[in-house]
Amino acid sequence: NAGVTQTPKFQVLKTGQSMTLQCAQDMNHNSMYWYRQDPGMGLRLIYYSASEGTTDKGEVPNGYNVSRLNKREFSLRLESAAPSQTSVYFCASSGNIPLTLNSPLHFGNGTRLTVT
Amino acid sequence: AQKITQTQPGMFVQEKEAVTLDCTYDTSDQSYGLFWYKQPSSGEMIFLIYQGSYDEQNATEGRYSLNFQKARKSANLVISASQLGDSAMYFCAITLKYDKVIFGPGTSLSVIP
Numbered sequence: 001n002a003g004v005t006q007t008p009k010f011q012v013l014k015t016g017q018s019m020t021l022q023c024a025q026d027m028n029h030n031s032m033y034w035y036r037q038d039p040g041m042g043l044r045l046i047y048y049s050a051s052e053g054t055t056d057k058g059e060v061p062n063g064y065n066v067s068r069l070n071k072r073e074f075s076l077r078l079e080s081a082a083p084s085q086t087s088v089y090f091c092a093s094s095g096n097i098p099l100t101l102n103s104p105l106h107f108g109n110g111t112r113l114t115v116t
Numbered sequence: 117a118q119k120i121t122q123t124q125p126g127m128f129v130q131e132k133e134a135v136t137l138d139c140t141y142d143t144s145d146q147s148y149g150l151f152w153y154k155q156p157s158s159g160e161m162i163f164l165i166y167q168g169s170y171d172e173q174n175a176t177e178g179r180y181s182l183n184f185q186k187a188r189k190s191a192n193l194v195i196s197a198s199q200l201g202d203s204a205m206y207f208c209a210i211t212l213k214y215d216k217v218i219f220g221p222g223t224s225l226s227v228i229p
Contacts, residue, residue, distance in 0.1 A: 042120075042220055042222045043207065043209075045218055045219075048217070050216075088159075090161070092161075101148055101168070101213075102149050102166055102211075103211075104153075104166060105151075105153075105161070109160065110159055
């Protein structure tokens with residue numbers, strides 16, 4: 001099994017450009033997540049989706065949009081990239097069944113994004 | 117507001133010694149899950165241990181144990197018999213209702229030979 005697959009691995013954007021980060025999981029998980037990781041700040045939740053057809057804001061949603069295309073795929077879009085969005089982005093999924101909170105996250109390998 | 121605090125940005129431990137990494141959390145949820153993850157310098161995230169909010173016994177997984185003090189909202193990770201390969205970033209995380217998962221800022225652990 002591939003687990004959680006993120007593309008691309010690296011990306012350089014100019015300020016104002018747009019791009020979409022793709023994420024797919026093959027574990028039949030209900031929940032999917034997007035995080036950004038910056039030095040000293042840990043992983044901050046951007047958006048998450050607890051089931052197909054639903055999305056919710058996390059801690060730092062401004063400047064981002066998401067789409068839960070189907071159960072497998074959860075994409076993150078930057079409409080107008082800013083230097084403050086330079087970061088490492090992680091997609092993750094979780095196999096929690098409703099009302100259980102004991103399933104760990106499975107992570108993709110990350111996307112290193114630089115906005116100049 | 118929901119928040120995870122890890123007050124130790126960096127820790128050093130001698131090889132073969134035990135080390136405790138602190139984690140406190142803030143939530144009004146009655147039901148939640150607490151997790152610890154390891155991130156080596158290679159960047160991948162590795163799940164270490166889980167504790168449920170209603171679990172009365174502290175969780176253990178090999179050399180990892182979780183010192184859970186619910187009244188203090190504390191979930192410290194104890195690593196026994198540290199190894200050089202334990203050098204990494206360690207993150208505490210909480211799963212809340214509706215599957216929201218938030219992380220703390222992390223602790224960088226360095227194991228000294």
